[in-house]
Amino acid sequence: MHVLKVLELFLIQPLVWVGLIRCYLAARHRVRYERHQYKSAIDAHYLEVRSFFKDGLLLGLAATIVSLGLGLIVSPVWVVIYELLAVVSLVIVPNALMPATVFGLSWLAYWGLKPSLTTQLNTQLQTHGVTTLGLNSGVIISGCLILGIGLAATAILLRRRGLQLNSPQIRPDQRGKRIVRYRWQQLLVLPVGVLIPGDWLHTTLTWWPVFQVGSQKFSILLLPLLVGVSAQVYKQRPQQAWQRLSKSYWWLAAASIVLAVIARVTTLSPRWLIGLIGLLVLGVWISLARHRYYDRHQQFWFSDTDQGVRVIGIRPNTPATKLDLHIGDVILECNRQVVQSEAQFYAALLKSPTYVHLKVRNVQQELIITETAIYNGAPHELGIVLFTDQED
Incomplete structure (x- = not known):
């Protein structure tokens, strides 16, 4: 029962609901686009919302x-700063996700505000029974591990995600030819249990669990940890x-553990430890930049073709999943x-209402033959997503 009450307090935090709304809007936009572009959604279920939960x-x-x-162990003051920055980022940056950046900025803000917090806010918090933490190495090392x-x-x-739905988005290139972009954007808010100093939660909610280590008391708080990334590809199989x-x-996760261990066995100042968190955030940006660079320097485009019809998607739980087909074939x-x-593809399907026989050229320029049974009288339920015919 106490566990459920702790979870209830997690669910009333603003970041959880802002994240859920943002996730729902992204899923609704995807389904609407697919219905408009391909006549029906590739997957009408709001997978992003299901994954969120x-x-x-x-x-x-x-x-x-x-x-x-x-x-x-985390500081209650840092939690407030982190949640505030996370909510602001989800509201003002609608087409991107920056969890690692927000995490790093929260520590930078906590470090910058610490002198004023020590003399003003800390005093107010302590009058309400909230034990604050100094900007010590142990707290920042915990932050490094939470980032990991x-x-x-x-x-x-x-x-x-590599095994799940990949939704194609059609874009024109500079020459007016249609190309496909595959975008991955999944947002989660993880309920991560952390320790906060003091028993101020217990004094307000008597059922709240409290632990004592030596002379120090700690309470458990479910920290809403923002997780996710926004990435896209034009020239790679998603x-x-x-x-x-x-x-x-x-x-990068392994690097965070190594850096935390190094910081534990050495005597680094909080300023240098925050620099280590900044280094990890920089590593995230470098990884995303490398991802974009690698994609730009590939030779193959998921573009419309003059010979045959390009496969740009496969609907789940359809006969197409039994065919030896891949995106780009x-x-x-x-x-x-x-x-x-x-139009010619579906007209040819109607010639054999229960079976389909395909001749395919894959991205390696190899010719393959594949066939499978289909739903009787329902060729559009085969499950292969193609470029729609352009209107004259």
Whole structure:
């Protein structure tokens, strides 16, 4: 029962609801675009919202076990600064996600405000029973490890995204030809259990759990940790691109652990420790820049073609998933009939209402033959997403 009450207090925090609204709006925009562009949504379920709850709770549980196992301690003042900056970033930057940047800025703001907090806000907080923490190395090391938890969670999301829906967005290039962009933008707010000093929560809510280590008392708080990333590709298969980016985030998560260990065994000032968090944030930006650079220097475009029809998406749970097809493949023949447009493709499908036979050229320029059963009388439910025919 106490666990449920702790979770209830997590759910009333503004960052959770702002994140949920932002996630819902992104999912609704995707579904509307797909229905407008492809006549029906590739996946009408709001997967982003489902992931917000399902993945958020699972990853949050794992993160809480790690955080409490390591005894990570945070300052209540820093929590307020972090949540405020996170909410502002979600509101004023509608088309991007900056979790790592917000995390780094929160520590920079906490460091910059610390002199005034010590003389003013700390006194007010202590009158209400809130124990504040000085800007010591132990607190910042905890912050470094919390950042590592967020980076690891992002790596897991990217890895899983490679196996899930990839929604194509059609864009014109400089020559007026249609190309496809695949964008990954998933936002989570993880409930990460951390320790905060004092028993001020217990004095207000008598059921709130309190732990005592030596002479110091600690309460558990579910920190809403903003997790996610916004990335896109034009010239890579999205599954491979997200997995490659996932490896970069795993390396950064490992680096945060190494830096925390180094800081623990050495005597670094808080200023240098905040510099280590800044170094990790810089590593995130470098990883995203490398991702964009690698994509720009690939030769292959997911573009419209004059020979055949390009596969730009595959709907889940349809007969198309049984075909040996991949994003970027070009269908040359359908039921032994040459096709050069979406209309010709579906006309050829109607010639065999229960079975489809395809001749395909993959991105390696190899010719393959694939076939499968389809729904009787429903060729549009095959599940292959193609460039829609342009109107004259």
